[in-house]
Amino acid sequence: MSVTxxxxxxxxxxxVARGDGPAFAELMERYHAPAFRxxxxxxxxxxxxxDVVQDIFLKVWLSRETLPEVENFHGWLLTLATHKVYDQVRRYQRESAHLQRWQKELNITADTAMPAGRPVSxxxxxxxxxxxxxxPKQQRVFTYIKKEGYSRQETAAIMNISPETVKTHLEQAMRTIRAYCLSRMDTRMVTVLIALIVRERL
Incomplete structure (x- = not known):
């Protein structure tokens, strides 16, 4: 019988819980629109x-084995979507606060800072x-872990590689970034860089 x-x-x-791809595609077809709204x-x-909706369905797939326990998938998905948005907003607020502190530590004045609404130093x-x-793989790993807050295990699942490979890519990425930045920054910026990228989320 067709899943449709x-x-x-x-x-x-x-x-879907058994890993049926066509069933998951049908689930997305049914619920993408309400989640997006x-x-x-x-x-x-x-x-x-x-982007948020795609991330939500990725999390649904990664946790598919628990789906049979969900009594009301529509309500469960919309709750997940709402929480994901609030998490993203809170992360943006934290990043904005961090950037404001970095600007202060680096003595970046209003004249040299980016315009309001674009907190990029x-x-x-x-x-x-x-x-x-x-x-490309190093960029993806660095972005997932350092910018988007995913764990090593989550990044490995997203990229379909082992957690150890994720660790290797991240270490190589950080070495390259350090080397590039150290050659172009003054001492105070070096201190901030180390504080940012040495802290592992592994």
């Missing part, structure tokens, strides 16, 4: 909302330049 003919969510969730209403940004721009020198 399964009208009962419970049956569909049981198939909720996220879009909160974020008011189409591209950001789509010269330091962060330097790290971005350094990241451009990384391999």
């Amino acid at each position: 003919n399964i009208h009962n969510d419970k049956q569909l969730l049981q198939l 909720v996220v879009m209403k909160l974020l008011q940004d189409r591209w950001a909302a789509e 010269d330091f962060e721009e330097l790290v971005t330049q350094a990241m451009a020198r990384l391999s």
Whole structure:
């Protein structure tokens, strides 16, 4: 029987829990739109909302074995979407606070700081330049772990590689970034760089 003919969510969730790809595609087809509407209403940004929804369904897939326990998938998914948005907003607020402290420590004045609404310091721009020198996999690992807050295990699942490979990519990425930034920064910026990228989330 085709998964498109399964009208009962419970049956569909049981198939997804067993790793059935077509069943998961059908689940996304059914619930992408309502999840997107909720996220879009909160974020008011189409591209950001789509990123969040994709991340939500990725988490659904990674935790698929628990899906048969969900009584009301529609309500459960929308709750997950709401929490994900709030987590993202809180992370943005923390990053903004960090950047303001970095600007103060680096004596970046209002004249040299980025305009309001774009909390990006010269330091962060330097790290971005350094990241451009990384391999694609190193860039992804660094972004997932250092910028988006994923653990080594979560990053490994997303990229379909082992946690040890993730660790290797991250270590190589940090060495490259350090070397690039150290050659272009004064002593105070070096201190901030080390505080930022040496702390492991592994």
